[in-house]
Amino acid sequence: MQYNPGWNNSSVNLLHVRAVGPGDTLHYVWSSIGAPTVLLVATESRSSALCVNWTQLLSPAPAGAIWIDPPSSVVYSAAVVFTKVFEYSEAKTLEELFYPTYDLSDFSWDSINHTLNHTALTAEFTGIPATDPSGSFSNGSLAFRVTAYEASGRDGPLPSLLHTANSSKVEFVLAGVAPRGNSSRFVLEVATVEETGVVQKLRSARSIDDEYTPTIFEMLSLVAESQNDSSTLSFLQWKATAYGSQTPRREDSIQCRSRSLQAANWTLPMSSIVHAYFGEGVGSTYTISAINISFGGEDGKVYQEKRYLSWSALLGFGQPPKDTFSPLIISIMAVALGTPMVMLLVGSCVVLFAQRKRYSEYEPIN
Template identity: 25%
Template sequence: MLPILIRMNILTVLLFAIVSFAYGQDRKISSYINPGCSYCPPDKTLVYTKAIGSDNTIHQIWDFTGGLPTIIFVIGTVNSSLHITWDGTNPDKFLMSDEPRYSFAAAIDKLYEYDDVEDVGHIDPSVPQKAYSLRHMYWARNASKMTETEAMVAVRGHFQDRAGLLEMKLDLLPFNDYAVQLPHLIHTANSTLVDVSVVNVTSSRAYNASRFALHLLLVSTDPAGDTMRYSMRRSLDDEHTPGVFEIVEIKTPESSRNSDGGFIQFRPVAYTQQERSVASSTNAHISNFNKTLIPARSTLDKFYSYKYDPHDLLVQDIFISFGETGDGYYKQHNYTAWSFTIGYGEPPIESFSLFVIVIISIGLGVPVLLALSGVTYVVVKKYRARNAPTRFTDDD
């Protein structure tokens, strides 16, 4: 009985390994910084990635040249290509070789400061607030990695009129796994990991309870009359993000209908220290969607106005704000970091790790083994009692 149980556990582990291997690298990626720009200085950063799959190619543009951090996904045919022309050190046109099948984009255009006098954590239209445009932010490139197995860039944004920084890191890893850093989001060949940190930003003297929120613009080639959708679902467990069982997903209409559109996925948690831990975590809040317009002369405007009528695009905005009651507001640590993934297709669903599967297998296997052993003992004992040899005495 024991060898059978051991074989069952080994088969379970092997099955998990086979499934994990099947979700390995399934796209061939190539990436470039400022492709086609001969004289771009270090404060000009545009990354173009091309991820070729079996039935389509995902083109991504990560742009910081116009001040507004912008991520654009374009889905084309397997053999499609994207060419960027430049006006000096600024991107001018984005030319696709084939008609795009679909496109989805996100940009951070403003940082909001709000006076959370009620100490509720999230931004509210009724509280005092100020918007700081990122249009003229200066972005310096800190690090980059462009290989066949990873595309990564880290940048640091400087405000013109105040102290403090916005730090961002974008990372494309073309295989299915969990991110190394908390909250350990799932990355795939169809998505990009994004980390955003608000570091030592000077708060307004007029506010006693300052918090900060990111203002996100979302664009897709879905009909303008439709709407993005978001949901919060419970995860299997908190193995990868201790204490956080929820996952927030924002989907474009095409993604909601056919799992063939764009999505943003994140855990509703942020961190108030560089060393991320449960002790330094706070809440991340999402607002309702609002209709809006693509900012004029932005990279979004240059990309979409060349191929589409802006009035036919779905353009909405949301706030992502950070904090919870009693956490001491932003001034407690002068640091807030938040992570999300942005991608194409069906958002990834978390699964149990190999370690957990082994533990579950052992946990279920031992009681089953004990139960089978007990049943076997009882059956054998009854069988022996029924078939015991007859003893003859002298009287017989």
Template identity: 30%
Template sequence: MSFLQMWFRYLNLGLILSCWRLDVAFSSKEDLTRKVTVTRNPGCDLKECQNNSTINLIYGRAQGPNDTLHYVISTVGPSSPTILLLRSPDATASLQVNWARFVSNSSHDFAGAVSLVSSLGKSAVADVETVIVLNRVLQYNDSTDTAVYNANTEIQPHISLNRLIWNVTTLENTTQLLGKGVGEVSFSPNSSISMKFTPYGCRGQASILPSLPFNANSSGWEINLDSLLTKQAGSRFAIEALLLGVETNTSKLSTKSIDDEYAPAAFTTDEILWKKSAVSTFQKWRAVGYTTSEHTRSSVTDVKSTSLTALNETSDQVKGIRANRLLASYFGSEKLAALKVESVIFSFGQPEDGFYVASNFTSWTSTVGFGDPPTDQFSTLVLCMIFIGIGCPLLVILFGGLYVIYVRIKRSGNAFRAKLLPTNYDYQPIEK
């Protein structure tokens, strides 16, 4: 067997081992797993909790080896759908609710009605506290068909989400909040605004487009605007979200990402980050939505978002935050009043798409969680193809050059030894 044949045989084996090592490396990254549970109205034995759909508190708990993540969602108050994100370094921490105080309509002091406690019944510390409130759905007239939200063309009145009647259903670890508006603007009997929430316990990729990556520190969210009534032929809808964080610096950024395996395309990926010294929180989404519930590639539409805007203390949005039942019950009115409130608006649509009435449906997904946002990664197949396409030629050049040097050195050595040996001499046998 020649040197080159042996080398190519070992090269093929090396490629297989290299691809396997790449696969192992990527499968073991972020391999943290958590035990996830989702309950509605945990620990409530009041009659209202069993029969009244307006009394809802969804609690998602993700337990890890050294900490616990807590997702708390509620519309009690009534309040707009509120997402409270908590992380505790106590692996035994869980949510405790004083239900009599939490659902009371006569009390003005809800502080302490919602808290974290350890397995010993003592108060548990949360080192991360972040809030997202889905406040309003805004309708605006896109007369220029640019699909860009313009506050100057808003159509009043807005859909205030705290005025909807929310029905909650839970299937395994996925919870859906379905909002209906009885007598509300933009609502017919077939109209609805729904939200789906799924906390994750391991690393993976969402099963529906745009196939957002997730890990054990994150949760998936899907928002649907279904069959809303429009007032103008060029009407589009947008969602206003309010953001709060305790001792955090909030920022928003956009990056380009590529998903070659689950949703082959290049995407603009947007993130909102609440930075804190120990652990940060995030909301991450791809700038695409869908105009059908099946999330097909043919139904893709754009998702645009405004920059973060700090709200004035006298604004209606901030006043609504101060009266939010879940937030007042967890933070207390004094601490809640000290938190800065910011807003961001998400709008949907593309130019020349026929506006909202063309489909009467918009769906948008995002990932919300703790730590660094999960990122898209090249599949093992693509990594192997890159290695074969770029690495192999470089290896051929390298080993080919070494082989040429080896042959030249060997020839030079033979020639040198040949010069040292005498060539003209007479052989004389030894006489006995």
């Protein structure tokens, strides 16, 4: 993990995570310059490196300030941008009342230097609005917690996401932020940037196995597929739940809903690292899609009571991890399906034995 590589200043945040494989390298570039963003770049070289022209990056025209060397080694690149947070509540007329939007490109972000943990491979981007007329953030903050992985495994805390070495986790956290309504709910807008020839699809998978995430049976994945061969290039994956506690339990679950994926008809912040890497082609050469993910129960009281919200998602390259039935569920299914078969078999044997015994009581005629 590299913090602000080539720049001896903590006034801005850029975190580079580099994973080297047998014949390739995966680059994750996280930054709060502009809206919080992560670049995902896959190369077919073990020695590919991130290059940053800091003077250009922090200028009003950052296009071309970030690149991978050698450029010819890049085989795939994309970006995920966390653009806005909406807050709304339902009036008695069942109409949704929206409050002024929190534009994350207008936030002031703390230095991640003091949260960077090279052993645990974690960091935290924490911010508040540059201007806060309502005072909602006077005792609160918004954060994105980032975790990189060295091997496959499963997270301990809920929602206990299954991960691989080709993936990283991002956790969106609202802590102590005062809601502006009596039954406020929050919506996180997530945008993706993809190259021409790549299409985003939203998938939903349901399972009867909820051992690792109790009462949650749905997994959602936003996958980038090549239009040429339908291969999956990258993904953003999450369980259909958020939590209202720093140490989440089943009873802390907060309802999480995903709206439909749509083509974005707006532009990303010019100061974002998306423009620094992709250049001026964002929106023409590269396509932008967006999805809204909402949090809160029917009455919105869960956050009102706890003033804490945490939502976790996994992102990475290739196919998203797929949960299989746990040993416990397999055992339960084996017992549930096997017991009737055993009873049927035993019953059949008893009937056959009884019939055979009855016929054997007769004496032969001769």
